[in-house]
Amino acid sequence: METDSDSIFKRIKTVYQATDLVEENHTLWVFKNVQKVQGLEEIGREELFRHQIKSSCQKMSHNGIIVRPNKNATVMIIGNHSAGKSSFINWYVGENLQSTGIALETSHFTMVTHGAKSQEIKSEGTLRLYPFLHELLQHGDKKIYGTFFANLNTKVCNSTERSFECVDFIDTPGLTDGNVKYHCDILEVMKWLSKYVDLVLVFMDPVGQGLCNKTIDMVEFLCKNYPEKLKIYLSKADQIENEEDLNKLYFQISASLTDRLNFQHGLHIYPFSILKNELPFPNRRDIICKDIDSCISFKTERNISSLSTDCIFVKEHCRFLLEGDDYLRNQKNRVYMLRILALTIFVLIILNCLKLIPLPINDLLLAGVGILSTVLIAVSFMIDKKPFNSQQRARLIKWQKYSEESLAELERIKEQYYDNI
Ligand SMILES: Nc1nc2c(ncn2[C@@H]2O[C@H](COP(=O)(O)OP(=O)(O)OP(=O)(O)O)[C@@H](O)[C@H]2O)c(=O)[nH]1
Ligand SMILES: [Mg+2]
Structure with a gap:
């Protein structure tokens, strides 16, 4: 059965893609010209629209990329190598989807999502499933994303455990401070992805380098840019023997984080274990699940x-x-x-030189006026930019009208959403 949030998402998607929308233009009275309407996504990709886009981006704090959002909440898990990221996804989904172990297990980014049939989708299909990735490919820097796309894949699983049907995970390669070679500029890619995901879970484990520099770099970035998306957890907490050791670890982690970051509002780090239920202190798996659930319930609003x-x-x-x-x-x-004025002066001077029209001014002044008129002609060519042609203007006006109509549709979508809360 279609839920309210399903139908709202369909309406939002329609505005972005203008699926099935056509417009009719009457040419020569009887002939009809039927054209597909361009949705927001297509408009955003047009060369004409991207003209001087940086200036609007700065004014409106927008990254200039228009892409329909994901229906499901997207949760990215980052952290040190072997912190238990892939194991957590397996536990949440209730299936052994991702390989786990003490070696560097996850070497590439993997999307994990719910679907009717369990299967693996390669890079091309993943780009189709997640349009925001496509935008990175189009606008990103090849030096940053390296072979990120070639190695990207999606694992689709039909599990209905927990809230898996409404959430997509991004499993990421473990961060280390050593000389490990990644297939892309891993921090930059993670920072870029942070823009599009709804929640970033940072896992720190007690045994590994709980405080790997790259992980702290990411925490610092998230604190500055997307503090509302950031949640930090102490994974593999069954390896901590008692509450006293837990407090020591908290102290150690908080000290190194606050050293680098300026935490104004206390830092919450919850310990959890997926291996053991009972710990010498509360196992806060429930908090992670709650964080994911509240992210799902805010997704429609987002x-x-x-x-x-x-x-x-x-x-x-x-x-x-x-x-x-x-x-x-x-x-x-x-x-x-x-230009006409300067040219006239110029012609008059030439005529004066040829003694055809004698001007009542001395030679020095004449030379000055001659130089000035030449400079004016040069300047008039330099500042002469070509305006849009009538077709380009018509397209811009059409897009502006489409965005106004979309804002009206947005009001109706809001009505449907808030009236049914
Ligand atoms: N004791 C304990 N071990 C765990 C827990 N979760 C995962 N592990 C173990 O930790 C090791 C690393 O787990 P992974 O899930 O592969 O960790 P990862 O963060 O995905 O590692 P990379 O992909 O290499 O970055 C595996 O041997 C897991 O069995 C936990 O809650 N407690
Ligand atoms: Mg892993």
Whole structure:
């Protein structure tokens, strides 16, 4: 049965992709020209739309990438090598999906998601499932993502354990401070992914280097940029013998974190174990599950808010381009006037030199006016930028109208969501 959040997601997706939407243009009275309407995603990829995009990005704190959000909540798990990241995913899903062990087990990024049939999907399919990854491929730096895409895959599993049907995990390679060679700039890729995921779980284990530098770098980045997405846990807590040792570990971890970061609001690190239920202190697996559940319940609201941000971005950027173009058109008239004036002076000077029209000014002044008119002609060519043609303007106006209609649809989506809470 379709739930309310399913139907809301469908409506949001329709605005991004404009699926099945067509517009009819009447040409020569009777002939109809039927065209597919461009959704927000397609508009965002257009070269015309990407013109001067950096300026709008800065003004609106938007990264300029318009991509439909994921229906499921996306949770990325990061942390030291062997911290138990893959084991946690296996435990949550209730299946041995990811390989685990004390060696460097996970060497590539893997998406784990629910589906009707258990299967593995390679890189190409993964890019289709997660459009935000596609954007990294298009706009990212090859030096950063290296062979990230070639090695990316998705594990689909039909388990219905816990809330797995509504959550997608990203299992990441373990972080180490040694000379381990990664297949991409691992920290940069993780930072990039943090933008798109809804929750980042950081696992620190008591035996390994609980305080590996790369892990702390990531915690620092998340604290600064996405503090609401960050949760830290002490994994493999069955290896801690008693509460006293736990407190020592807390102290050690907190000290090294607060050294680097400026924590204003206390740091919560919950210990948990997936191997043993009973520990000398509470096993806080329940807190991780609760964090994931609350992330799932906020997902619809987040998707609504992403749609709002993207519609406003498209509308404002089109407005900015059209206003810039209006200015350019006005300026163009002024540039023509300036050029005609300078050319007239120039011709008069030449005629004066040929003694055809004697001007009542001395030679020095004449030379000055000659130089000035040449400079004016040069400047008039330098500031003369080409405005958009009428087709380009029509497209920008169409996109602006589409974003306004989308904002109206967004209001109706909000009504459906908030009226049914
Ligand atoms: N004692 C104990 N061992 C655990 C726990 N969770 C995982 N392990 C063990 O820790 C080792 C590493 O687990 P993984 O899940 O492979 O760790 P990982 O973080 O995915 O490691 P990499 O992929 O190499 O970064 C395995 O031998 C697991 O059996 C736990 O809660 N308690
Ligand atoms: Mg692993």
